[in-house]
Amino acid sequence: MYNFKSGISQIDQVTGGFESGTNFLILAPSMSLAEELAFSLTKPFPGEYAIVLSTNDRASEIVEAFKMMNIDKRYVGIIDAITKSSIPGITDTNRLMFVASPTDLTGIGIKFSKMVELIFDGEFSDGESGLFPPPIRFCVNSISTLLMYRKLEVLYQFLHVLTSKVKKIDGVCFYLLNNESFDEKTISLIKQLMNGVVEVKIDQNNQYLRIQGLKGVSSDWMKFLMQKGQVVIG
């Protein structure tokens, strides 16, 4: 079974990383480094691919964020749910796809499938890894925004389908959710779909994270900071 390295040596040495076919919720307050953390966990290692669904930032901003982490953009696909509303004529490429708005779950589902299909067919990038099934990291940034546009029950059903597909294709997916904006019932419901949770908290200007659901890793809070797109513990 393929394991997706977290890039955090303390975790990878113990567990080997995230097991394929798993879904992790990143639960974090506003103004934390949650997005950077999510991108860091999503960045593709050699031979891997990443697909980011962005409901907050334009594709160009996501590309820039990955560029800052020195990631080869040939292995990163972005589904942008922001830009099309202001530039209706923008067209899809293999690695940049656009949907009408975060409301458009039909479009989001189709673009996810299309991008995965391109990767599986070896048509996504000019430098294929040769691994099969191709290891794909996904990032949904964010559930918080999707919840502003769609009802919880509908989004739950949609995420149920998405998490199942991630499992089916042996990928790993990280979903961002702001834990300050939604009630406990909402968070509990979303958690039901996940294999684990990465929680972030801010305390006296320090950032802490803890991971639940990753075998062998303590669920104690660990102080962390981000350095050049890399999670540094301690």
Place this chain on the structure above:
Amino acid sequence: MISTGINGIDEMLGGGIPKGSRVLYSLEPGVDGQIFMISTLISALSKGLSCLVIIPHTTFDVFKHEAATKRGCTLEIFNKKIAYIDAVDRDRIQKSSRNRKDIQNAWEIRVKKLCTENAVEVVFLYLDLIYEDLGLDGAFAIVDSAKTSKKTTLIVENLNLEGRHLIDAFLTDSKFDLIITLNSSLHSLPRFNYFTLLHASWSKIPSRSVPFITTQGKVVLYIPKIVITGPSQTGKSTFVKNASDIGFSIDRKGTTGDPTTVAMDFGWLNWKDFDITLYGTPGEPRFDSLVPKLLSHAMGAVLMIDATKPQSLERARYHLKLMIEKHLVMIIAANKSDLPDTMSDSEIRKGLKIDKNIPIFFISANRKADVKLVLETLVDFIVQMSP
């Protein structure tokens, strides 16, 4: 009749959709089926019909661009024939209404007004956001309000996140005349989409599923390819013959005096609404260069082995390797299992070096029931109707 814009479906429906019908395109998440609705829209516009497009999830500008991208033709030339209600209107309705009842009234008034003013003949409605806003009864009320005359045709697209019971509601509660579901196989590769014509009130055709691809703005229905392969004299030709409604084999007498396939076997059958084409490969090593070509683009394969000949397994491993390289959904059929001294399941697995994930069926290719069972199971695996 209004054409769906997809010839194959029009033919299945007896020419298209009768005017005044209610039509549902029900999309499973992830399946690229939006072209069905857009094809029908462009077909209606091309016939000069006046259309109302209700797109609460997006703006009309974005919709026009998406339609042009998907279908390769611009909607601009039909501007005089299209009225629309888009995401901007939905936003206005939401903001100006105090409760759900107000929202529903506002929708109904707006839909009726546009239908009347523009003498709308066909309404295209993207339903899932309205369903979310108003519930199923409210959504059906909007559907009813769009039918300003008996001849108004209603075409609805809905993202179905709830499964079959929601489709049943469309059938029973709102009496839709035509229901087409759009699905995809759950396998990662080979991946394919298929539609199922579940119900057509004006036709007695049985429920039917057909895979499709979208290419150059068109929906192309296609027939799956299933390959029967394996060493010679394992019963591949007999299997194809007994599986098929129609079939033939290209044989010559082999060195043993028995007929051997020198090109391939062909067979066609219809099962579970799928039209299936079977290809049987030759088993003689001198035809090995043909086998990878025959396996290309197959959706599944059956590896035939002779259950009475352990020595044939080494040769079968060659065919198995090709199937694995193509990532095919596969089943192993251990033929001649009605004869004495056959290998056991574990002996075959050991000989082929396979684990329990690949099912082995012990069959006699002479028995049609055995052959059908293998194919039924394989097709189930391909479309993931069963685990």
